[in-house]
Amino acid sequence: SEVGHEVCCIDIDQNKVKKLKQGKIDIYEPELREMVLRNQKKQRLEFTSNLKQAVNFSSLIFICVGTPESTEGSADLTSVFNVVDSIAKEIKEKKVIVIKSTVPPGTGLEIQSLFEHKLKNKNLSVQVVSNPEFLREGRAINDFMEPDRVIIGVEQKSVKNKLLDLYSLLISDDKIIFMDMLSAELTKYASNAMLATKISFINEIANISDFLGADIDLVRKGMGNDKRIGFSFMNPGSGYGGSCFPKDVKALISKAQNFGYNPRLLRATDLVNRAQKKIIFSKIVKIFGDDLTGLKFAVWGLSFKPETDDIRESPSIELIKSLNKAGATVSAYDPKAINQFKQVMPKNQPLLTYMESKDLCIEGADALVVMTEWSEFQVSDFSFIKSALKTPIIFDARNFLEEETLRSLGFRYFGIGRGRNAQ
Ligand SMILES: NC(=O)c1ccc[n+]([C@@H]2O[C@H](COP(=O)([O-])OP(=O)(O)OC[C@H]3O[C@@H](n4cnc5c(N)ncnc54)[C@H](O)[C@@H]3O)[C@@H](O)[C@H]2O)c1
Structure with a gap:
């Protein structure tokens, strides 16, 4: 909405919606409140818990619900599939369904065939697209407004153009990387796993540094000045947390294991983090x-x-x-x-x-x-x-x-x- 699109947001948490309508935001994220108020005032941003209204608001629907860790470590997709059910129930015309939630590779294809099955009697079709989110909490607005790149997993030309139109108000076309849905979904997990691995790596070196009596600040300086290595995500600490790295590393491990592959490096990343x-x-x-x-x-x-x-x-x-x-x-x-x-x-x-x-x-x-x-x-x-x-x-x-x-x-x-x- 900040760049001029009309946006309607739906959440099943009615209390959250009620507060958002009043301009009150439950979470702390720098500059978010001002941005929400600005766009509400311009009548480009609305909040609702009315499913029918939300599903029929636009021809583009983004799914952004949580995909937390299940008890076995895989991604719990209950909320995503609940949303799919809701859309299928209320849909009245052709739509593009964009999955922004972080979902394991293969989920987009599964959702595509689920829609085809559910909409058979309605004689309607939807196109599912993967568009994973890379923003960081605490810098969400800047990361979203000025992303390094936008990943879009879709192959149909007409849908590609629709997403190009959407993002063209925000970024230049050369920042958009199109690929197939499976690769887009894996790109998200691979990126988070890479960053988590860098953190576990520097933590492991820091622990060895403690035993040796060396100074990790100097080691980090010596390493980071090598352009191939760099400084980002190379800060030692007490382990990565948050809603993404821990669950995404574990979900990727779980997905790989489903194929009988043992992801040794990812398991080590997680193990080092737990110890840290x-x-x-x-x-x-x-x-x-x-x-x-x-x-x-x-x-x-x-x-x-x-x-x-x-x-x-x-x-x-x-x-x-x-x-x-x-x-x-x-x-x-x-x-x-x-x-x-x-x-x-x-x-x-x-x-x-x-x-x-x-x-x-x-x-x-x-x-x-x-x-x-x-x-x-x-x-x-x-x-x-x-x-x-x-x-x-x-x-x-x-x-x-x-x-x-x-x-x-x-x-x-x-x-x-x-x-x-x-x-
Ligand atoms: N938080 C981040 O920094 C971040 C960054 C990149 C990607 N992601 C991904 O984005 C997704 C969402 O993450 P989050 O941290 O915002 O999750 P969250 O749990 O904080 O928020 C999810 C929201 O979805 C709502 N919801 C659940 N079921 C619903 C339904 N059926 N209909 C409508 N609303 C429903 C919940 O009430 C809640 O408000 C996850 O897949 C996460 O991995 C998050």
Whole structure:
């Protein structure tokens, strides 16, 4: 709608729709609210929970529902197939159905034949297209408005032209890569798996660096300046989280295994990540011992990364549960994600409290653990922090604090792979 198209959005969550109609947005995403309000005002963007209205609004329908991880690790496509049922029920004319949800290769073809079966009696046809989404939470608007490329899986010329028309208001044609549906679906999984693998790779090197007493910052600098390698997704940390990398790597593993293929590299990426989520806890235990009863830890950062309130698969979940299980009290703070975080944590946990500010959070704690690199954490008054903590110890799960400054202020500092100084 920002570039002039008329858009009608439907969700089965009526409460979400009601709030969106009033210009209220449930999630934190920079600049999103302003953009929604702007386009609602221009009457180019509307929200509804009325199925008939939504299905017949346009000849192009995007499916963007969630495809979470199932208990076996494959993608749970229940919501996608529910949408297919809904469209088939209400459809009155020919449509192009664009799958934006991340779905395993083969899903588009399956949906195409499902529609053919369901619409046989109506004498109607639809064309299914794969158009996977690559935006990042926290930068969603910029990523969507200025994508590196747009992948479209469709072979019919008329449908290609329809999508070219749609995207031409947003990007130049040379940024659109057309391919078959299976390849488009695999491109999405392969891209996420590649990025996840880069993260697991640098985490593995960081762990080795810790054992050696080497400095991962220098290793990363040395590696990243090789143009073939680069710096992106090469930041050591406490493992990747979020709604995409963990589930997409596992779904691709599951899909490959269905064909009898053992995806060794993808399994290693996932394994390294699971272990990495425990790395900060193991550093804490190394300093304070197994039994943390009577100790208090301040945790800054609950979302899986900054500039979002998404806590899905956030490393902070596992860390805080482990600290509580070992008897420690946790005082937690996040600029945006506290409400979301509360919903996935055990209720009535007396050892866990949420604080309204980063300063209140550290009062009387035995150590500060920084889990997410929100910029407000970087500009902290560390002299004040030192006086508020019982012992001046900082665990930095993102290697984003100034290690030398902290050490000169008298802190004991533990990052990831900054082994040279961690002894
Ligand atoms: N979140 C991201 O950054 C991101 C990036 C790229 C791709 N994706 C992919 O996009 C898809 C959606 O991800 P998300 O994070 O927005 O999921 P989400 O779970 O946050 O949102 C999905 C929405 O779909 C609605 N819904 C479910 N069933 C419905 C139905 N039958 N009819 C109408 N609405 C229905 C839900 O109520 C919910 O509001 C996933 O496949 C994901 O992998 C997400």
